[in-house]
Amino acid sequence: MTIPRILVLGTGGTIAGAARTRTGKAYAAGEVALETMLGEAGSLELEAELVPRPVARIGSQDIGWKEWDALHRDIAAAQDDPVIAGIIVTHGTDTAEETAFLLDFTLPPRKPVVLVGAMRPSDAVGSDGMRNFANAVRVASDPESAGRGVLVVMADTVFAAADVRKAATANIDAFRGFPRGPLARVTPSSLDWFAPAHRTGSPARFAWPDALPRVAILTAGAGMDAKPVEALLGIGCKGIVLAGMGQGNAPRVVIEALSRAAAGGVPVVRSARVDEGMVDRNVEVDDDAHGFVAARALGPAKARVLLMVLIANGITDPARIQAAFDGR
Template sequence: MTGRHIKIFATGGTIAGKAGSATGREYTPGQIGVEELLAEVARLDLPARLFGTQFASIGSEDIGPALWHQLHRACVSASAEDDCLGIIITHGTDTAEETAFLLDQTLPTAKPVILVGAMRPADAVGSDGMRNFANAVRVAADAEAAGRGVLLVMSDHIFAARDVRKARTEGVDAFRGFPRGPVGHVTPTSLEWFGAPWRTGEALRLEFHQNMPKVIILYAYAGMPGEDVAAAVRSGAKGLVLAGFGQGNAPAEVRSALAQAARTGVPVVRASRVDQGLVDRELDDDANGFIAARALGPPKARVLLQLLLANGISDPVRMQAAFDRR
């Protein structure tokens, strides 16, 4: 393989889905293989050579550690190729933020790695997949994409992995960013960045581990008993993330059970079930041994806690520092 190119790693998702009807609601993800996708893309006259590999043909609700390991290994290998401009991963939207964040924390960030998906299957009226893909190619081929970590491209927006989350169940404009909104705007014919690269020259953050510790998210609800915490610990959880009320709050019984878990060496991160907002440290966090998730929602807080534990980082002070700088 010679010449400057972009690697495409396909995993399935709605971008590769078919409904069999232009107006049907139900569809099956991952029906279009990467070769068929690239054949369709070839007609768009995009400014880059593309080479594809099919890793999976599934909805992203079924993506987990095994596929993360494959993608991580492939991204490391591709980024070491001098002629590789960047990497695009086609991915379902349900867990795209988790895959993006995991790779962002564990990959060298010099070359762009772009996740892209769709909210409508390929044969639906108003399908957004091809436009999103064309936009992702434009981003991956742009020299100024380097040093920005892993990105997600959807609906003409470019999001950083740290910020992005799926905020709507339908509609093509389904993703939001917090604390930053989009970091750039892209169309098939234009690209504008809203700031300078923020990860230039930064070393690898955390080593990837295929077998990461079990971390459970506990979703707070009115009347939640402390037994929910004890049950999670008994199940083998090595860490807990509270998707709490407001700024990471929970009933007194639950907070007491979480503090007990932290005293026995099970790290506890307070996050929020609210759509956006910071979860800052509280006065009781030192006494309880809790970690504040800051800007990370529960899914990303879980990924980061897994990575920290896998890298031998269990001290609450060091863990809090990691959450503060994400």
């Protein structure tokens, strides 16, 4: 049997974290080198050859263009390398959904690409990191993982990048999927898909840009005024995502300020600050009149990522942006 070769790109995060005490809450993300982590994984007798390539050793709250550009470049090269069967990215959980979604929209789904993290640092009692990593190896090694886009593996569960979100601050099972639930259940010794791959043979949906524009998330709250909108425009935001109340609503003065921004050529996307649900067009807010875009199933974080990619690809017309959100 041929042992699959898996490229492992390390960015740090809790999966590479070191706790101050094994039973305490405090820890430092990214303290454990990728090679050290893979050395520990070697004792698990995983049926794969793991090729380490460190990218960063940071908490995922600090990830940005530099790391995203490096990940995209390395994954694209690995997809063209016939000896690489799959790619794993070790990543902090705070922004895993954003990195996964960004890569998902800008890479073809030719080979498995799996993001994996942990909710507890590597040396904490009950750490979940090594089991999650073993599960990620199982997924990245499976040819049936191809054609599904970028995947996120946490707590014996496989999610699609388009659906996954972090829904709890500290639970081992902190990740959820919406509008679809999990794609598969996985353990270090088994993998059960719930449906066939749906993107086999499809190209990348958008080109990888030279840079990403400044797009901000504005969270709506009772009693707020228009000043935050004016401030965001003042610092040169090229797009604004509203994390609104309910189905993406906000005080009238905020909606009016955002309407002026949209009329001035700054795309505005309405999403919701609530944990889950659809934001449809023209429910409480008249999107047609204001020139807004409804985020549909995407929460604020992913809506921001998609809007950045669209603007970077020269797509600023609200109708075209809406079509991308509808078909995400």
